[in-house]
Amino acid sequence: MSGEPEVTRTPEEEEEEEIKSSYKPPPEKTIDEILAADQEDESLRKYKEALLGEAQAGAVIVDPNDPRRVIVKKLALCVTGRDDVELDLSGDLTDLKKQxxxxxxxxxxxxxxxxxxQREIVHGLKYVQKTYRLGVPVDKMTxxxxxYPPKTExxxxxxxxxxxxxGMVARGSYSVNSLFTDDDKNVHLQWEWCFDIKKDWKD
Known part of the structure; x- marks a missing residue:
């Protein structure tokens, strides 16, 4: 039987393919380049200065020991009428599965x-979340x-x-693989966490 052999992609290659945008991102510019452009347009210049805020005064560096431009701090599960449940993403990520x-x-x-x-504007941030049950993918959202410009807060x-x-079939334990990336395919943080679907909050 003739024909091309079937190409099998690794999960990493599939992940890279999935997070590709269907559009070509604009060329990345520094804060100085953005401010320098369109100087003759007074209203546009003021708009950009207001938008960039404190970033225009120079590089905003929140943590000089951290070379990353995006530092992911926390994930929170938010339900109306209940306190947010939070995961600290600034520590040991391997501990997250215990919570x-x-x-x-x-x-x-x-x-x-x-x-x-911090440091420079980050372009085209994306949040990708894959949910698994018993190792089988059941949901994905991007x-x-x-x-976002750099800010101290x-x-x-x-x-x-x-x-x-x-429903009874849906109840049980789920694992989640979360990814914070951008147009340039920089992986700012990738982490795994878990949740249980139960009949009631205290069930």
Whole structure:
């Protein structure tokens, strides 16, 4: 039987293919280059200065010992009427699997990512989340977070609302692989965490 042999991709190659954008990102520019452009347009110049804020005064460096431009600090599970449940992403990421979120079946929730941008503007941030049950992928979502200037304070992105699965079949333990990346395929942070779907919050 003739024909081309089937090409099998590794999970890493599939991941790289999945996070590729369908558009070509604009060329990356420094803060100085952005401010220098369109100087003759007074309204545009003022708009850019207001948008960039403290970043225009020079490189914003929150942690001089950390060379990264994006420092992911925290993931929070947000449900209306309940306190946010948070995961600290600044420590040992291997400990995250020991902290299991409990989610009531059918409830609507959001995920908030807290992060710091330092040194330069970061373009086209993306949050990619893959959910597995018993090692089998059951859900995947990719959210365009956007472009952010460096700031001394924490910046946040909250996903649109998601409905947790419901029913006896849906109850059980799930593992999640989360990835914070950008248009240039820089992996700012990749981590794994877990949650349980239960009949009730205290079930």
């Amino acid at each position: 299991v979120f409990v989610i009531k079946e059918g409830v609507q929730y959001r995920i908030r990512i807290d992060f710091i941008v 959210h365009m977070v956007g472009s 924490i910046q946040s992105y909250t996903t649109p609302p998601e409905d947790a699965p419901s």
